Amino acid sequence: MAEPIIDLKDICVTFKEDKRDVHAVDHVDLQINRGDIYGVVGYSGAGKSTLIRVINLLQRPTNAEARVEVNGTNLLGLNAASLRDERRKIGMIFQHFNLMHSLTITDNVEFALKKSNLSKADRKKRVAELLELVGLTEKANDFPSQLSGGQKQRVGIARAIANRPDILISDEATSALDPKTTVAILDLLADLNQKLGLTVVLITHEMDAVKRICNRVAVMEAGRLVETGDLLQIFSQPEAPLTKDFIDTTTHLESALAAVKQQPAIAHLKAGSVLVQLGYQGASTDQPLITELYRRFEVSANILYGNLEILQNTPVGNLLVVLSGTPKHTEQALVFMKEQRVSVKVLEKGTEEVAHD
Amino acid sequence: MIDFLTKIMPNVVDNWSGDNGILLGIWQTLYMTFWTTLIGGVLGLILGIALVVTDQHGILANRVVYNILDKVVNILRSIPFVILLAVAFPLTQILVGTTIGPKGALVPLILGTAPFYARQVQNTLVQVDDGVIESAEALGYGPWTIITGVYLCEGLPDLIRTSVLTIISIIGLTAMAGAVGGGGLGYIAISKGYQRYQNDITLVCTLLILVLVFVIQALGDLWARKVDHR
Numbered sequence: 001m002a003e004p005i006i007d008l009k010d011i012c013v014t015f016k017e018d019k020r021d022v023h024a025v026d027h028v029d030l031q032i033n034r035g036d037i038y039g040v041v042g043y044s045g046a047g048k049s050t051l052i053r054v055i056n057l058l059q060r061p062t063n064a065e066a067r068v069e070v071n072g073t074n075l076l077g078l079n080a081a082s083l084r085d086e087r088r089k090i091g092m093i094f095q096h097f098n099l100m101h102s103l104t105i106t107d108n109v110e111f112a113l114k115k116s117n118l119s120k121a122d123r124k125k126r127v128a129e130l131l132e133l134v135g136l137t138e139k140a141n142d143f144p145s146q147l148s149g150g151q152k153q154r155v156g157i158a159r160a161i162a163n164r165p166d167i168l169i170s171d172e173a174t175s176a177l178d179p180k181t182t183v184a185i186l187d188l189l190a191d192l193n194q195k196l197g198l199t200v201v202l203i204t205h206e207m208d209a210v211k212r213i214c215n216r217v218a219v220m221e222a223g224r225l226v227e228t229g230d231l232l233q234i235f236s237q238p239e240a241p242l243t244k245d246f247i248d249t250t251t252h253l254e255s256a257l258a259a260v261k262q263q264p265a266i267a268h269l270k271a272g273s274v275l276v277q278l279g280y281q282g283a284s285t286d287q288p289l290i291t292e293l294y295r296r297f298e299v300s301a302n303i304l305y306g307n308l309e310i311l312q313n314t315p316v317g318n319l320l321v322v323l324s325g326t327p328k329h330t331e332q333a334l335v336f337m338k339e340q341r342v343s344v345k346v347l348e349k350g351t352e353e354v355a356h357d
Numbered sequence: 358m359i360d361f362l363t364k365i366m367p368n369v370v371d372n373w374s375g376d377n378g379i380l381l382g383i384w385q386t387l388y389m390t391f392w393t394t395l396i397g398g399v400l401g402l403i404l405g406i407a408l409v410v411t412d413q414h415g416i417l418a419n420r421v422v423y424n425i426l427d428k429v430v431n432i433l434r435s436i437p438f439v440i441l442l443a444v445a446f447p448l449t450q451i452l453v454g455t456t457i458g459p460k461g462a463l464v465p466l467i468l469g470t471a472p473f474y475a476r477q478v479q480n481t482l483v484q485v486d487d488g489v490i491e492s493a494e495a496l497g498y499g500p501w502t503i504i505t506g507v508y509l510c511e512g513l514p515d516l517i518r519t520s521v522l523t524i525i526s527i528i529g530l531t532a533m534a535g536a537v538g539g540g541g542l543g544y545i546a547i548s549k550g551y552q553r554y555q556n557d558i559t560l561v562c563t564l565l566i567l568v569l570v571f572v573i574q575a576l577g578d579l580w581a582r583k584v585d586h587r
Contacts, residue, residue, distance in 0.1 A: 056495055080499065087497035098488035101587045102510050111506065112496050143586040159496070169495075 005166060005199050006032040006055055006070050012063040013050050013223075024050040025061075026223035032201060032216075034166075037193050039210035039231075040203040041246055042220035048203040051220065052169050055201065056090045057083060071166060088115065091160030091198075095172035097152040099144040105131065105155050106140045112162035130158040134188065150181035157188065161198065168192070170202035174209055182206075186213050207250045211235070215312060219243045235309070235316055236281045236343070253277070253318050256305040257347070260320055266304075269350030272327040275304075276334070279343040281316040289340065299325035299333040320347075366557035372549060379545060379558070383565060385459045386541035389531040390569075392463055394524050397470030401523070404430065404471060405478025406504055412483070416490065416500050433472040438530055441465050442537050462531070462539030470527055477519035485511045514585035521577030525570050532566065542566055 013025040024047045032038045042048045053059035054068060057075050061068065068075045075086060099108050109127045118126060131137050134154040144152055153173055160168055170189065174182040190213040192198045204210060210217055210231070218228040219242055226240040238244045248254040257277070260266055266275055280289075290301045305320040323330050337344050363370045374380045404426060410416050411423040436444065442465045449456045449464040485508055493507045509516070532543025542562045550559030 058491060058494060084497040084499055087495060090495070092492065092495040094488055094492060096486075096488050098486065098492035100489055100507065100511055102513060102584065111493075114502060114506065115497065145587055156492075159492075163496075 003034050004031045004069075005034040005036075006030070006201065007067070008051075008054060008069075009067040010063065010065045011051065011054055011061045011068070012066060013047070013054065013059060014062045023223045025054070028223070028225055030218065030225065030228075032199060034199055035193070035197060036216050037190065037200040037202070037214045039214035039217045040201070040220055040225075041205065041207060041210055041217065042203075042242075043205055046220045047223040048220050049171055052171060052201055052203050055167070055169055056087050056092065058092075088163045089165045089167070091163070091165040091168040093153065093156040093160050093168065093170050093173045095175050097144070097149075097156045097176075099152055099155055099159075101144055104141050104143055105136060105147070108144065108155055109158045109162055112159045116163060126162065127158075130162055133161075133192075134158045148181070149177050150184060153177065153181075153185050154188070157185075157192070161192065161196070164196075165198070167199045167201065170200060170204075172204060173202065175204065175206070182209065183212065189213060207246045211250055211309065211311060219246060231311055232281060232314055232316065235311055236279055251307040251309070251318055253305070253307055253320070256307075257320060260304050261348070266322065266348065269322070269348055270324070271350045272330050273322055273324040273350035274330055274334070274346055275320065275322050275348035277345040277347055278319045278321055278337065279317070279345070280341070282314045289337065289342065293323070293333050293336070296336065297325055297329040297333045299323050299329050366561065368549070368555035369557050369561045372545070372555075372558060377545065377549075379542070379561065379565075382535075382540065382542040382545040382562070385535070385539070386528070386531050386543070386566070386569070389459045389462055389466060389534065389539065389541055390524065390527050393466040393470050393527050393531070396463070397467040397527070398474060398520065398523070400467065400471040401474025402478055404475035405482065406508065408475060408479040409482040409508065410500065410504065414487070416494070416503055430472040430475050433468060434476065436469075438465070438469045438533055439537070441469050442534060457538045459540050462534035462541075466527065466530055466534055469530055470523065473526065474519075474523045477523060478516065481515040481519050482508050482512045484515065514581045514587070517577055517581040517584070521574055521581075524573050524577075528566060528569060528573075 008028065008030040011025050011028045012023065015022045015024055028051060030051070040048050040052065050059055054061055055070060057068065066076065070086065071089065073086060075083060078086060100111065103111065106127055109130055110123055113123045113126065116123070128137070131140055134157055136151060136154050136158070139147060139151060144155065147155070156173070168189070174185050177185060186209055189200050189202070193200050202209070202214070214231050216229070217231050217234045218225045219240060220226065221242050227234065227238070227243045234243060235247060238247050269275065293299045293301055302322045302324070303319055304322060306317065308315060308317040323333055325333065334344055334346070359370070369379065372378050408423065408426055408430070411419040411426065413420065413423070445465040445468055446456050449461055452464050453460050455461045489507055489511060490503060493503050498506065531539065531541050535541035535543030536547045542565055546559045546562035549555050550562060
């Protein structure tokens, strides 16, 4: 059994705004296991930032029932000094990097070590080591204003992991970066997760980021978690409408479907033809399914749109296909596919009679 | 050379040194400026930091303390300095034992400067990025480290600029304090230059103050630019 490193129970954060209560986080339970890269996705205003700030108590829950347990310690029971010690074990990076402009890169990273037991020489060594790890050795004596966004975030990461934390919280850390830099930073996080066993909690509104590195996902809306689960499960069987929306932002399946339905051939499907969405993952993709359909049932498959992703080394595919055959055979083909552990969703069934001359 | 100076500004040469001389005036002005800057500066800095951290979004948010400090600063800032000079007399007598001379002027000067500088410090430090403060909190730092390591460090370039502004205003105040018995260049300009129609003295006192202001401004700008890496 995986061991939870972060255990949030019944978290509420309520702000007073113009005498109106705003429930930024509304009775949320969240468990994150050691070694996870856990993604919390949601649109802005969903309460993601507020929720992850509860992990290191930069934001305190406003209800008495809340429990915040990190690494087996109940953070809400600590005094200020012990809480500060615990915070040092939780690194955090930010959307706008939050570096000190008045300090060089070296000094920015060393700033994190002010309270460490290392000697002056050891600190210098540690900083050099960290800069090496994030690939910024050559920029050691530059000031933040001389760096690009991606480089600034690397400094942020070096600073966040300087005290060898167990957890790294990423608050929209790639949202201010261009796509290519985003990928580089995400890969760095994944690399740190592997090399240092760092548990990463990242919040983002970009499903692509989640898809690239997370193994578990929570989808957040209006202060609540509407769906949580493994990445694969969420991707192949999303349940909440918001989850589907988010997944569509990377697969574009819904938009493709809308376009497909516009086509005259689809709008007037003949009897015996069905428009289906096939979803499959892992092993089931290895079988020559489409050939099999024709061989067994003489049902032909016309692929209109396809999206294939590799998530955590497992292929996950979604196809929009028109199956055509005699109505009976088509039915048999659908049953057969379900037996093959392919998820089948019938979107449109042909009703128009085949014209006779 | 002396002949030439005597010819163009006879009164200045006559009143250069000795009791109530210009040389002494320069010294007294520097004396008042220095001590007011030092003491008023430290008090103002502490007050300004206190205002920032006890503000409702501050790291030690405390509405009661903030409101008290805010009112004190506002009241002291609203009293015209000339009146403050008079109002502060009894306090001055208690604190420094005299109400005249540069020493006697220090108490009202500090009372006038500290709240002014406190506001300047407050306005400067509230501009330090909240995100940077938050990142220091996330690193497990308490108020003291955040004040010294983040606020004062990140705010330094602007603090230098506002300090220069404050020192220049202190020089202005010393001239006023001088006129009511504090001594210094202001006193000489008024009592000799203005009241005895010795215009060359007024002119020289003005020029000396201008030189002082320019030197401080130039040094401050240089320093601020050196530490500003934004």
